[in-house]
Amino acid sequence: MKRTNKTIYRIAHLSDTHISPEYNRHNVGKLRSLLAFVVDEGYDHIVLTGDITGQGEDRDFRSVRRLLKYFGLLDYERLSVTIGNHDIFGGVHRAEDLFSFKTHCRTVNYADKLKAFEQAFKETLPKKAYPSQEVFPFVKIVGPAALVGMNSVSKFHAVFNPFGSNGQILPEQIQAAETILRHPTVNGLKKILLIHHHFNKYQPLADSIAKKLYHKFEGQTLKLHGRKWIAETFGKIGVDAVLHGHTHVDEIYGTSGVLYSSTALDSIRAKSDTGRNEESLAFNELAIDGDGEIEIRRRPLVGMPKGSSYIREKNHRMSR
Numbered sequence: 252m253k254r255t256n257k258t259i260y261r262i263a264h265l266s267d268t269h270i271s272p273e274y275n276r277h278n279v280g281k282l283r284s285l286l287a288f289v290v291d292e293g294y295d296h297i298v299l300t301g302d303i304t305g306q307g308e309d310r311d312f313r314s315v316r317r318l319l320k321y322f323g324l325l326d327y328e329r330l331s332v333t334i335g336n337h338d339i340f341g342g343v344h345r346a347e348d349l350f351s352f353k354t355h356c357r358t359v360n361y362a363d364k365l366k367a368f369e370q371a372f373k374e375t376l377p378k379k380a381y382p383s384q385e386v387f388p389f390v391k392i393v394g395p396a397a398l399v400g401m402n403s404v405s406k407f408h409a410v411f412n413p414f415g416s417n418g419q420i421l422p423e424q425i426q427a428a429e430t431i432l433r434h435p436t437v438n439g440l441k442k443i444l445l446i447h448h449h450f451n452k453y454q455p456l457a458d459s460i461a462k463k464l465y466h467k468f469e470g471q472t473l474k475l476h477g478r479k480w481i482a483e484t485f486g487k488i489g490v491d492a493v494l495h496g497h498t499h500v501d502e503i504y505g506t507s508g509v510l511y512s513s514t515a516l517d518s519i520r521a522k523s524d525t526g527r528n529e530e531s532l533a534f535n536e537l538a539i540d541g542d543g544e545i546e547i548r549r550r551p552l553v554g555m556p557k558g559s560s561y562i563r564e565k566n567h568r569m570s571r
């Protein structure tokens with residue numbers, strides 16, 4: 252059969268926007284720039300893979316909604332979201348807050364926060380059969396893709412998840428995802444999972460001792476329980492791609508026959524040709540061509556510092 256190689260559907264993958272008027276004031280402007288770029292470029296769909304807010308507070312969600320509404324993105328056909336640990340537990344902003352943050356995480360009502368998230372993005376989520384049903388995992392069919400949104404945020408545990416940042420996907424959720432993906436209605440569609448937590452090794456580059464120490468701490472608190480087994484299961488059940496965030500490292504990789512996309516609003520990128528590690532506005536593009544082949548690549552970044560060589564794209568292509 253003659254290959255067409257013509258892109259028929261493009262998804263812009265954004266993550267970890269950490270919108271919080273109180274703590275991350277500049278992120279609203281950064282997200283506005285990124286959304287303006289993506290909307291202007293005419294992407295078919297936009298995906299936000301968690302940590303959409305910085306603290307999971309009502310005002311954070313209101314701030315995000317205002318922005319999405321401005322761009323006409325509070326729309327089932329245009330936007331899909333999944334939840335991140337910051338949308339439930341928030342995060343630490345100063346080292347001296349570490350102890351009080353653990354106390355805060357203990358008192359967070361996980362179910363209430365999940366409901367608040369669902370309410371904040373209700374226009375983009377599928378209708379549930381009955382109100383008490385868990386929103387995750389959900390499936391949306393958009394263009395040639397079946398998007399499955401999953402919740403990987405682990406509940407608080409004094410030993411295993413004291414800062415709320417570790418991930419876990421319960422077997423019931425994986426079974427539910429498998430049932431969805433084996434259903435005849437998704438036959439022939441590209442199967443794309445939206446999950447906040449990561450499946451690769453967390454290895455950010457750091458250019459100062461303070462950053463190295465910070466990342467060492469982060470590395471201990473950014474884990475997805477059973478990720479190897481989960482990744483193998485994804486391969487077995489025919490997942491084509493997984494879009495995630497959480498590590499704030501831009502990376503496109505493959506494991507167990509599945510393509511993975513990792514990004515964040517302020518991604519920590521690999522060293523540029525000038526030898527510097529810099530944070531830049533970033534997103535990844537997932538393109539599906541007429542033959543059903545998926546390609547994920549970094550896009551030239553918005554707001555990139557002058558003289559940076561990050562514009563050199565590192566493409567990763569994998570067929571299934």
Ligand SMILES: [Fe+2]
Nearest residue numbers: 267302337497
């Ligand atoms: Fe994050």
Ligand SMILES: [Fe+2]
Nearest residue numbers: 302335336497
């Ligand atoms: Fe996260």
